[in-house]
Amino acid sequence: MEHFIVSARKYRPQTFKDVVGQQAITNTLLNAIDNNHLAQALLFTGPRGVGKTSCARILAKTINQDGNENPDEDFAFNIxxxxxxxxxxxxxxxxxxxxxxxxxxxxxxxxxxxxxVHMLSQAAFNAFLKTLEEPPKHAIFILATTEKHKIIPTILSRCQIFDFKRITVTDAKNHLMQVAKQEGINADEDALQIIAQKADGAMRDALSIFDRVVSFSGKNLTRQAVTENLNVLDYETYFTATDLIIDNNIPQLLLEFNEILAQGFDGHHFISGLASHFRDLLVCKNQATIHLLEVGEQTKTKYFEQSKKSPHEFLIKGIDLANDCDLKYKTSRNQRLLVELCLMQLASILTDGEKKNDQPYIIPPSYFKEKGIKAIKISSEVKEKALEKVETVKKQEIVSTSIEHKEETPTSSTNQETVKKGTSTSTPIENSNSTISQPVVQEKKNLLIQRERKTSGLSLSSIRKKKEHEENKEEKIVDPKNLPTEEFTESEMQAAWVEYGKMQDKKGERIIGSMFAMNIPSLQDGAIMLELPNQSMKVDLESAQAGLLQFLYKKLDNYSIELKITVNEEASKKYAFTPQDKYEKLREKNPLIDKLRSSFDLDI
Structure with a gap:
C-alpha cells in the first residue's frame, strides 16, 4: 500500500503567496526582508491552524536565500x-x-x-531574557503561541508581535476548491462551504475534515455526504422547519423535531442552528448586509425566496425566542419540552401578531335570510313617540345643568333681592324650552335649593364651615364627678400592669413590653408609685403613659388613678449573665428548684 500524506502536510504553504488569509502579515514580512528591517525576535500569536509555524519556516528559508541556491533548498540545518x-x-x-x-x-x-512558548516555566523565561534581548547577529528567534496572555510582559516587550487572524469561510472554501481540483475530486460548492464553516477558521482543521469526507464519499463530494459524515444538520432541515413555523403547522413541526432527535442530533444544536438560520434570513432582507451571508450560490437563492415570506418582525422575535431557549437549555430538566415549547411559540408569532379589524362587525342581511328570521316593521307613530321621549329626557338634563350652574355662580345683589321677593328671572334655556312642564322645572329647583351650595376651598364661607365642623367633632368633656372611682387592691393593679405589658409585646413594642415586665409598681395612698433605674426608661414610659392610664381606668374601674414615676440611679438592677446568676434568679422565684437540683445531682 502506498504511503498516504495528509492534505495538511501535502499542501502546506512553501512560500508567502501560498499562505491563506494572512496577506497583511506576509506582506509585512516580505517588505521587512527586502528593506533589511527584520527584527531579531518575533512573536507569532493566533488561533490554531492559521499558519504560524508555516510562516516561521517560510521566513527562515527566505532570509537565507541569496538567489544562487536551489529553489527547493529548505535550509533545514539552519532551522x-x-x-x-x-x-x-x-x-x-x-x-x-x-x-x-x-x-x-x-x-x-x-x-x-x-x-x-507560553508553556515555558518562570525560571526558563528569566533565563531566556538576556539572550532574547541581545542575540548574536546570525540568530533570529521566532516564538509561536496560541495564548499570548500567558507570556510574561518582559518577553513581550523584547519581541515584534504579529497577530494572526482566523481564516474566513470564503478563503477556506476557495483553498479547498483548489485542493479538490488538484486531487481530481468533484466537490459541490455547498459541501466545501459546510467543511469551511465546521473548521471554525483553522485551515489545518479544514484540510483534515476534507480528507475524512473524501475517504467516506470518494471522488464525488456532495452536500448530503458531508452533512451525514460530519453529523451536522443540513440547510434543508432549517428551511423545512421555517416553512412549517410560518404556516403555523405545529403538529408537523413537532414531528419534524422528533425525526431530528431520532437521527441522533442534539436539541441544543438544532435550536442554536435555527437562530442562525433566522439571522441569515434577516441578512437577506437588506442589500447592504447580503455579503454577511456565507453560503453557496444555490443555497443563497433559497434564502432569498424564504426571506420574502418571512416578515421582519417575525424574524426579530424568532431570534429572540430561539436565543432564549439556547441560554436555558443546559439548565433545563426537561430539555425536549423546552425546545418544543419554543417551536410552538415560534409558530404562534404570526397568528398572535395579526392586526385585528378595528371596524365593528356588521351582520349582513343574508345571515338573517338563511336563518329564516323576518324583519319587524315599526310604524311611524311608534318611532315618533320614541324620539319624543328621547328629546324630553335631553331637555330635562339641559335644564338641570343650567340651574346647577346658576346656583353655583355668585349672584349680584339685585338677583338676591329678586329671589327674596319670590320673583324669578327666566333664563334663555327656560324660554327656549317652554314645552317642558312647569312642575318638572319647579321640582328640579326645589331639589337644588335643598342641596348644599358648593363653595371654594379658599373662600371665607368654606373656612367658617370648616371651623363649625371641627367644633361639632370635638367631644364634650364629661364632668369628672360623674366618673366611677371604685377601690382596688395592689395585686389587682399589678395584674393589670403586667397584662398591659403583654399587650404591648404582642403589638411588637418589645422594649415597652419588657419594661412593664421588669418594673412592677406599688400602691401608696391611692397612687401608683414606680421607681426606675435611669432617666431614659422614664422618658420611654412617659411616652406610653396616656394609653396605660386609659387601660387602667377601664380595667380597674377607677378614673382617679395617678401614676408617679421616680428615678433612683443608685438602685442598680441585677441582671443574670452567667449560669450561676441565672440559677440564683430562678431559685428566688421558685425555691423548689434547689431541691430538684439536689435530688437529681445536677450541675449548673
Missing amino acids: FELDAASNNSVDDIRSLIDQVRIPPQVGKYKVYIIDE
Whole structure:
C-alpha cells in the first residue's frame, strides 16, 4: 500500500503567496526582508491552524536565500524547532543558548522556532531574557503561541508581535476548491462551504475534515455526504422547519423535531442552528448586509425566496425566542419540552401578531335570510313617540345643568333681592324650552335649593364651615364627678400592669413590653408609685403613659388613678449573665428548684 500524506502536510504553504488569509502579515514580512528591517525576535500569536509555524519556516528559508541556491533548498540545518511544551525547563533553555553562539555553516542566519512558548516555566523565561534581548547577529528567534496572555510582559516587550487572524469561510472554501481540483475530486460548492464553516477558521482543521469526507464519499463530494459524515444538520432541515413555523403547522413541526432527535442530533444544536438560520434570513432582507451571508450560490437563492415570506418582525422575535431557549437549555430538566415549547411559540408569532379589524362587525342581511328570521316593521307613530321621549329626557338634563350652574355662580345683589321677593328671572334655556312642564322645572329647583351650595376651598364661607365642623367633632368633656372611682387592691393593679405589658409585646413594642415586665409598681395612698433605674426608661414610659392610664381606668374601674414615676440611679438592677446568676434568679422565684437540683445531682 502506498504511503498516504495528509492534505495538511501535502499542501502546506512553501512560500508567502501560498499562505491563506494572512496577506497583511506576509506582506509585512516580505517588505521587512527586502528593506533589511527584520527584527531579531518575533512573536507569532493566533488561533490554531492559521499558519504560524508555516510562516516561521517560510521566513527562515527566505532570509537565507541569496538567489544562487536551489529553489527547493529548505535550509533545514539552519532551522531549529523547539517544542516548549516538552522542553520547558531551565536546562533546555541553557542548551539552546549554547547552540546560539555557534554561527551557521550554510546561509547567513540560524532561526530558532520555539513553539507553544507560553508553556515555558518562570525560571526558563528569566533565563531566556538576556539572550532574547541581545542575540548574536546570525540568530533570529521566532516564538509561536496560541495564548499570548500567558507570556510574561518582559518577553513581550523584547519581541515584534504579529497577530494572526482566523481564516474566513470564503478563503477556506476557495483553498479547498483548489485542493479538490488538484486531487481530481468533484466537490459541490455547498459541501466545501459546510467543511469551511465546521473548521471554525483553522485551515489545518479544514484540510483534515476534507480528507475524512473524501475517504467516506470518494471522488464525488456532495452536500448530503458531508452533512451525514460530519453529523451536522443540513440547510434543508432549517428551511423545512421555517416553512412549517410560518404556516403555523405545529403538529408537523413537532414531528419534524422528533425525526431530528431520532437521527441522533442534539436539541441544543438544532435550536442554536435555527437562530442562525433566522439571522441569515434577516441578512437577506437588506442589500447592504447580503455579503454577511456565507453560503453557496444555490443555497443563497433559497434564502432569498424564504426571506420574502418571512416578515421582519417575525424574524426579530424568532431570534429572540430561539436565543432564549439556547441560554436555558443546559439548565433545563426537561430539555425536549423546552425546545418544543419554543417551536410552538415560534409558530404562534404570526397568528398572535395579526392586526385585528378595528371596524365593528356588521351582520349582513343574508345571515338573517338563511336563518329564516323576518324583519319587524315599526310604524311611524311608534318611532315618533320614541324620539319624543328621547328629546324630553335631553331637555330635562339641559335644564338641570343650567340651574346647577346658576346656583353655583355668585349672584349680584339685585338677583338676591329678586329671589327674596319670590320673583324669578327666566333664563334663555327656560324660554327656549317652554314645552317642558312647569312642575318638572319647579321640582328640579326645589331639589337644588335643598342641596348644599358648593363653595371654594379658599373662600371665607368654606373656612367658617370648616371651623363649625371641627367644633361639632370635638367631644364634650364629661364632668369628672360623674366618673366611677371604685377601690382596688395592689395585686389587682399589678395584674393589670403586667397584662398591659403583654399587650404591648404582642403589638411588637418589645422594649415597652419588657419594661412593664421588669418594673412592677406599688400602691401608696391611692397612687401608683414606680421607681426606675435611669432617666431614659422614664422618658420611654412617659411616652406610653396616656394609653396605660386609659387601660387602667377601664380595667380597674377607677378614673382617679395617678401614676408617679421616680428615678433612683443608685438602685442598680441585677441582671443574670452567667449560669450561676441565672440559677440564683430562678431559685428566688421558685425555691423548689434547689431541691430538684439536689435530688437529681445536677450541675449548673
